[in-house]
Amino acid sequence: MKELLHSERLAAARVLQRVVYEGESLSKSLPAVQQQLADIRLRAYVQAISYGTLRFHHRLSAVLDLLVDRPLKQRDLDIRCLLLAGLFELCENRTPGYAAVSEWVECAESAGKGWAKGLVNGVLRNFMRRREQLLERAMADPVARYASPSWLIDTVRHDWPESWEGLLQAGLKQAPMTLRVNLLQTTRDDYLRQLAAENIAAEPLEVESAIRLSEPVDVNQLPGFNAGLVSVQDAAA
Helix, strand or coil, rough: CCCCCCCCHHHHHHHHHHHHHHHCCCHHHHHHHHHCCCCCHHHHHHHHHHHHHHHHHHHHHHHHHHCCHHHCCCHHHHHHHHHHHHHHHHHCCCCCHHHHHHHHHHHHHCCCCHHHHHHHHHHHHHHHHHHHHHHHHHHHCHHHCCCCCCHHHHHHHHHHCCCHHHHHHHHHCCCCCCEEEEECCCCCCHHHHHHHHHHCCCCCCCCCCCCEECCCCHHHCCCCCCCCCCCCCCCCC
């Protein structure tokens, strides 16, 4: 895939390719790709699509395999990543379906593979038409149902035979984003007001300095983050 990224969707697909097929860590690949997009909102989109597609990678891969006649060649794994990210966006209903499909089709052109436009269009539109049927078929396999590799499913089932299914389902949930307010610079109540002014919904936690966001955001959207007013930290810590 070309390094000149023309859209947030192409950027997200590039992150997936670097993580899934090139062996990079998400913590390395995501910032490297995000910095090629000037708009903070687009960087946040890339993060959301990248995290979500990776979280459900096994499930999305199972669905995709039902939609293609034969596996894509090694040199076309960038197109596979476009399709996986497109399927995730359609599953999440983040954008009206046909508008999202159109954008992903154009990504194939921007990636220098105009031949794949028809493939991307056909696969994603087919998924829209047969969504429930395809998901039902895919999730007959525990790997797709729990979006986890078989070795992990077997391990959890062996170690926690009474609660393994609930544990695997819980692992699919997105962790909340928790902030630690620097009380040497501001108060938690004042920082909550700053968040409200930016339309970022949040609530205080029991710990005096802790705040939980209703939805994760790019840290660059957090008021005073670069000045050290807050840091991202797990609530338990």
